[in-house]
Amino acid sequence: EAGVAQSPRYKIIEKRQSVAFWCNPISGHATLYWYQQILGQGPKLLIQFQNNGVVDDSQLPKDRFSAERLKGVDSTLKIQPAKLEDSAVYLCASSLVTGYNEQFFGPGTRLTVL
Amino acid sequence: KNQVEQSPQSLIILEGKNCTLQCNYTVSPFSNLRWYKQDTGRGPVSLTIMTFSENTKSNGRYTATLDADTKQSSLHITASQLSDSASYICVVSPGGKLIFGQGTELSVKP
Numbered sequence: 001e002a003g004v005a006q007s008p009r010y011k012i013i014e015k016r017q018s019v020a021f022w023c024n025p026i027s028g029h030a031t032l033y034w035y036q037q038i039l040g041q042g043p044k045l046l047i048q049f050q051n052n053g054v055v056d057d058s059q060l061p062k063d064r065f066s067a068e069r070l071k072g073v074d075s076t077l078k079i080q081p082a083k084l085e086d087s088a089v090y091l092c093a094s095s096l097v098t099g100y101n102e103q104f105f106g107p108g109t110r111l112t113v114l
Numbered sequence: 115k116n117q118v119e120q121s122p123q124s125l126i127i128l129e130g131k132n133c134t135l136q137c138n139y140t141v142s143p144f145s146n147l148r149w150y151k152q153d154t155g156r157g158p159v160s161l162t163i164m165t166f167s168e169n170t171k172s173n174g175r176y177t178a179t180l181d182a183d184t185k186q187s188s189l190h191i192t193a194s195q196l197s198d199s200a201s202y203i204c205v206v207s208p209g210g211k212l213i214f215g216q217g218t219e220l221s222v223k224p
């Protein structure tokens with residue numbers, strides 16, 4: 001079974017530029033999550049999708065971050081414009097459904113904002 | 115406020131030795147507690163998941179314990195190997211959402 005795929009693995013941009021990350025979850029997983037992990041900290045949930053609907057985006061900085069999962073499969077996370085404090089690893093995870101179901105994480109995209 | 119605190123923040127041990135990592139939480143309601151291992155540059159990988167009624171769960175050389183009364187959990191690693199060097203993250207779920215600890219950075223030296 002293929003795992004969660006993410007691209008790119010690394011991205012370096014200057015502040016005020018835009019950037020987009022892509023995630024392909026495990027086939028059949030209805031729930032998709034985007035997390036932000038700052039160095040030395042645990043992941044912080046940015047947004048959770050159930051199929052193509054948003055379940056929780058309470059911690060998503062909506063003035064600069066946006067995410068979509070149009071067909072209920074792949075998802076993209078965009079930052080526009082980026083700030084220095086956005087430097088982090090962006091992790092995508094998926095699970096069959098929510099609740100007890102185990103979340104499987106992708107390798108992450110390491111973003112550096114200069 | 116839902117919080118998960120882990121200790122120590124970092125730990126260095128010699129190969130072959132045992133170690134125990136601690137996790138205290140103030141998450142309510144409680145659904146389950148998970149331990150994840152995160153290698154450098156990789157996403158977290160689940161080691162164990164325990165519900166309220168489970169006191170202990172093992173996965174090879176990893177054994178997790180849960181005391182739901184005191185809201186504490188521990189992860190014991192037996193006969194450590196160099197490949198155990200990683201960050202270990204305690205995660206508590208009130209149901210649906212996951213509350214992550216900051217992780218314990220374990221370094222196993224030869």
